[in-house]
Amino acid sequence: DEMPSCQTYVLLNGISRLWMFKR
Incomplete structure (x- = not known):
């Protein structure tokens, strides 16, 4: 069973990382 939450x-x-880096 795969957890979509993960x-x-x-x-x-x-x-978030990409957004922060782009910013």
């Missing part, structure tokens, strides 16, 4: 967390973390 994937969402990873995606959010990646986006």
